[in-house]
Amino acid sequence: MESNGNLPGRRGGVATLERPAVDLSHVELRQMYELMVLSRMLDERMVLMNRAGRAAFQISCQGHEGVTGIAFALDPARDWLVPYYRDLPAVLRFGMTPREVLMSLLAKQGEPNSNGRQMPAHYGSRRLRIVTTGSPVGTQIPQAAGVALAAKIRGEDTVVYTAIGEGGTSEGDFHEGLNWAGIYKLPVLFVVQNNHYAISVPLEKQMANQDISARAEGYAMPGISISGSDALEVYRVAREAVDRARRGDGPTLIEIKVHRFTPHSSDDDHFQYRTKDELAQDRQDDPLVVTANRLKELGALTDEHEQEMRARIRQLINEAGEEAENAPYPDPSEAFTQVYAPEGMTV
Secondary structure, eight states: OOOBSSSOOOTTSOOOOOOOOOSOOHHHHHHHHHHHHHHHHHHHHHHHHHHTTSSSOOOOOTTOGGGHHHHHHSOTTTOEEEOOTTOHHHHHHTTOOHHHHHHHHTTOTTOTTTTTOSOTTOOOBTTTTBOOOOSSTTTHHHHHHHHHHHHHHHTOOOOEEEEEEGGGGGSHHHHHHHHHHHHHTOOEEEEEEEOSEETTEEGGGTOSOSOGGGGGGGGTSOEEEEESSOHHHHHHHHHHHHHHHHTTOOOEEEEEEOOOOSOSSTTOOGGGTOOHHHHHHHGGGOHHHHHHHHHHHHTSOOHHHHHHHHHHHHHHHHHHHHHHHHSOOOOGGGTTTTTSOOTTOOO
16 A cells, blocks of 8 residues: 555545554444534534524534544643634534534624634634634644644644645645644644535646645655545544654644535535535445444444434533523624724733
8 A cells, every 4th residue: 555654545545444443442432423423413403593594604514524533533631723614523522512612603692712703613712722713714724833833842742633625725824834844843633624625616626636645745744545434544543643743753644535515605505516416425425324333333332322322412402502592692882892902002
């Protein structure tokens, strides 16, 4: 098998690997799967709230849930997230609650990301070690390198996770961030969640090389392309990359090939550029189905586990939704707070 570094990978397609051996107990495997189910069901609720006119905007992670495997390879107590807008599983793993996510969706007073000032899915929490997400595409990549550089200078045992869609890799920020991290061997996981569409532009119209992981070679770091349908395989690859970063051996570029089951956002009509047959084919690789089957093969999950899990999550989301709906909106008098300096303040 060809490799683009020290991790297994293959150019020209998704790596074909043996079934992974993971260092997670059956309880931990169920926790990983439960986070995937929570992400999907919470996302589905947000879609419904948008369609009902209660939320102005929504951007989905449905089909990307296999990336949960990377979140489980990280340590929320010492690592940092510099996420992008489809990283709902990662921010939930780092401690954000469904109630807080729904309050952000509705721009309610006290929501932790921006106190109602940002768009939904623009995550940020100093308390949870989540660096604030910005709207410009790609800016999180050099920011993640900066966080990792600061941690290295301080001698901290920290790994930084950042993610981007494949379309964002055409931005200069992507290349500048990888170059800097490669030069200084920074402890960063650069994750490209490749769903094959930059909004409506297909991958083959964005770049000649169909494997983004091949770009890692130019920055002297390992690169690997894997399928995002099996969260256990994603976890195994991420675990190796995290261990490598903690040893001081530098960054890794991981391309996770996923399917986007929904339009780019609630303002997009993907039937203008995708067919129903294509979408139906994509559903055959649903990460929830593939990962559940893997866990059942291992004896870590049963149908009874899954039924109980979904009922518990449904109740949690119902309660979170009710609390978020009933929460007050920010007072209009505070619209410019933390935007303009107070009168008389010297800056």
